[in-house]
Amino acid sequence: MFFRIIQRDLLLAMRRRADVLTTLFFFIIVVSLFPLGVGPEINMLRTMAPGVVWVAALLASMLSLGRMFSSDYLDGTLEQMLLSPQSLPLLVLGKALAHWLVTGVPLVLMAPVLGIQYDLPGEALLVLTASLLLGTPVLSLIGAIGAALTLGLRGGGVLVSLLVLPLYIPVLIFGAGAVEASAAGLGAGAHMSLLGAFLLASLVLAPWTAAISLRISME
Amino acid sequence: MPTLQGNNLSCVRGDRRLFRDINFSLDAGGLMQVHGPNGSGKTSLLRMLCGLATPAQGEIRWGGTEIRALGGNYFGTMTYLGHLSAVKDDLTAIENLRISSALAGAEIDERKAHEALQHMGLGGRELLPAKVLSQGQRRRVALARLMVCRTELWILDEPLAALDTHAVKLVQGLMERHLKHGGMVVMTTHQEIEITAAATQRLQLA
Numbered sequence: 210m211f212f213r214i215i216q217r218d219l220l221l222a223m224r225r226r227a228d229v230l231t232t233l234f235f236f237i238i239v240v241s242l243f244p245l246g247v248g249p250e251i252n253m254l255r256t257m258a259p260g261v262v263w264v265a266a267l268l269a270s271m272l273s274l275g276r277m278f279s280s281d282y283l284d285g286t287l288e289q290m291l292l293s294p295q296s297l298p299l300l301v302l303g304k305a306l307a308h309w310l311v312t313g314v315p316l317v318l319m320a321p322v323l324g325i326q327y328d329l330p331g332e333a334l335l336v337l338t339a340s341l342l343l344g345t346p347v348l349s350l351i352g353a354i355g356a357a358l359t360l361g362l363r364g365g366g367v368l369v370s371l372l373v374l375p376l377y378i379p380v381l382i383f384g385a386g387a388v389e390a391s392a393a394g395l396g397a398g399a400h401m402s403l404l405g406a407f408l409l410a411s412l413v414l415a416p417w418t419a420a421i422s423l424r425i426s427m428e
Numbered sequence: 429m430p431t432l433q434g435n436n437l438s439c440v441r442g443d444r445r446l447f448r449d450i451n452f453s454l455d456a457g458g459l460m461q462v463h464g465p466n467g468s469g470k471t472s473l474l475r476m477l478c479g480l481a482t483p484a485q486g487e488i489r490w491g492g493t494e495i496r497a498l499g500g501n502y503f504g505t506m507t508y509l510g511h512l513s514a515v516k517d518d519l520t521a522i523e524n525l526r527i528s529s530a531l532a533g534a535e536i537d538e539r540k541a542h543e544a545l546q547h548m549g550l551g552g553r554e555l556l557p558a559k560v561l562s563q564g565q566r567r568r569v570a571l572a573r574l575m576v577c578r579t580e581l582w583i584l585d586e587p588l589a590a591l592d593t594h595a596v597k598l599v600q601g602l603m604e605r606h607l608k609h610g611g612m613v614v615m616t617t618h619q620e621i622e623i624t625a626a627a628t629q630r631l632q633l634a
Contacts, residue, residue, distance in 0.1 A: 213530050217519075224518040224557075285512025286528075292478055294504035294533040428481050 210295045211303045218307030221280075228276060233315045236269040240323045251328050258327035259337055259388035266316050266341060267377050270348040273312045274373065275366050277304060277356040278423070287360075291427055301423070302416040305353040306346070313345035333388050336397045340387040343404040344380045350415035351376050357422035380407060429456040429580055429610055430491025430505075432477070437486035439472045446472055447633050450486070456580075456610040457626035459603070461617070464633030470616040471511065471585055473633070477614060478508040478583050490581075504533050507579045509587055513570035517559035521545055521569045524558055529576050536576050544575040548598065563590045571595075574602050582606060584615040596621070 222229050243261045244254055281287040290300050320341050324334045355373035359365035387400035431453055438448035446469030454460050462470050475481040477488060479495050479502060488495050495502045515524050525541045536544075545554050548568040558566055567590050574582065582603070588596050600623055603613050607625040 210530060213527065217527050220523070221516065221518050283512075284516060285510055285514035286516065288480060288508070288510055288512065289514045289528060289531055291480060292503050292506070292508050293531045294500045295531070296500070 210293075211299050214300055214303035215307045215310070218304060219310060222307070222311045228273070229311050229315070232269050232273045232312045233319065235272055236265050236316050237319060237323065239265040239268065241326060244326055254327045255329060255392075256389075258324060258329050259333075259385040261327075262320055262323060262337060262341075263344075263381050263385045266320075266345060267348065267374070267381060269316060270312055270345060270352065271370055271373060271377075273308070274352040274356045274369055277308050277353060278360055279356075279365075282360050282427075287423070287427065291424065297420040297423065298416040301353055301357075301419045302412070305349045305416065305419070308353070309346045309349040313341075313349055317341045317345060329388075330392075333392055336391045337388045339401065340384045340397070340404060343401065343408055344384040347380050347404070347407050347411045348377060350411040351380075353419040354415055354422055357419040357426060360423070360426040380404065383407070429612075431455050431489075432581060432612060432614075433489040433492075434477070435486050435489070437473070437476065437483045437488070439469050439476065440484040441469075441472065448485070450631070450633075452629065452631055454612050454614065454629070455627065456612065457607055458612050459607055459623055459625035459628045460612075460614045460631055461628070462614065462631045462633065463616075468633040470633060473631075474508075474510075474583050474585050474614065474616065478506060479503070480508075505579050506581045506583060507532065507573065507577045508583045508585075509570060509573070510585045511589075513566050515558045515566045515569050518557055520555050520557055521550055521561070521572075522554040524569055525572050525576070528570075528573055532573070532577055532579075534577055540576060541572075544572045545569070547575060548572045549595065564592060564595065567591055568595060571599055571602075574599075574606070580611055582611065582613045582615075584613065586616055586618070588617050588619050588621065 240262055247253060278287060291297065293300065317338060321334045321338050324337055352373055355369045358372060359369045362368060383400045383403045387397040390400055391397040433453045434450055437450040439446040452460060462473060464470050472481060476483050490498060490502050514528060522541050522545065525545060526536060529536045542554060548571060550565060550568055553561065558569060571587060587599055591599065600621060603623055607613060
């Protein structure tokens with residue numbers, strides 16, 4: 210069932226390609242605006258690159274959070290998910306992973322190309338991409354909790370950012386920090402381990418918390 | 429087959445009490461029609477019966493055990509069809525039916541889904557995305573689930589809304605067959621409809 214849900218969400222995303230592309234183009238444009246605004250000061254661009262790419266990834270991933278449950282909520286599919294004999298946390302995990310595949314993976318693939326705009330050296334590009342690969346699933350998983358809590362609320366979009374952005378801070382610090390640490394010659398190992406730990410913890414806790422939030426929101 | 433029981437159920441919405449002290453007991457082959465004017469709490473009662481909402485007071489038992497305690501085991505024996513059809517606009521009728529059946533724990537193959545949709549009068553429209561179907565046709569896609577599920581208890585909220593007379597007959601036939609095989613149906617409807625069942629009870633809400 211877990212794979213059926215992923216398959217279904219990917220199929221729906223394929224039929225609504227505009228939604229997927231909006232997120233990706235948002236990411237590309239935000240990252241590209243900074244060099245234009247700051248000017249061609251190469252050293253400065255290099256130092257700010259990881260932070261800018263990571264903040265843009267946070268915002269882009271948040272942009273699409275509202276859609277994670279709301280369309281299923283509006284047409285009644287979510288009720289059926291809650292009444293399914295299958296485990297709800299597993300269904301939520303499937304939806305969060307589908308969200309990551311649709312919004313997170315394109316960002317990860319795009320990041321090295323955008324990093325070139327900031328004249329990042331090869332090794333830094335590699336670390337940046339790896340940190341995004343570990344970090345973006347965490348964003349989708351934590352985001353699922355926020356999306357579940359704000360389901361059906363008016364102005365839920367703003368509320369979800371207030372709820373979720375503070376929780377994204379550790380991911381941002383260690384994700385962007387990984388690139389800086391490797392540039393400083395300290396090695397990105399420690400930061401990557403922490404990102405991996407965040408990923409494992411959120412894989413276990415987030416689906417379960419989001420499932421409880423969904424039950425509360427649907428009462 | 430277990431019995432569905434409601435004991436002293438009451439429902440509060442905001443500071444308004446919709447109903448109180450509702451008692452009923454539904455056995456195999458039994459049909460319960462819930463009646464009442466708009467806003468009398470029919471949908472709220474049905475949502476309680478399927479476990480989506482918690483009663484303000486009282487308890488609902490399935491086979492003697494509280495449905496909260498049964499959790500997934502209860503969901504596996506019950507089919508709920510609400511106001512919202514749970515039909516996805518971007519999926520075809522056949523995809524919709526197969527996914528909703530899988531979600532309900534009873535995977536079906538393409539052929540079976542095809543047959544069910546054909547029986548519901550959607551032959552030739554199985555491969556159209558649901559967004560081009562009419563309101564009544566979408567409802568038929570949702571109701572096709574009743575043909576392929578193997579659950580004992582059906583909880584149907586206004587199943588006949590938006591259906592034409594031919595489809596009403598079809599659904600009526602489905603329910604009668606289900607009841608004859610010992611299933612149970614709890615439903616609300618504003619239409620006058622005669623369904624033959626071993627035991628029919630009416631529940632009147634204020």
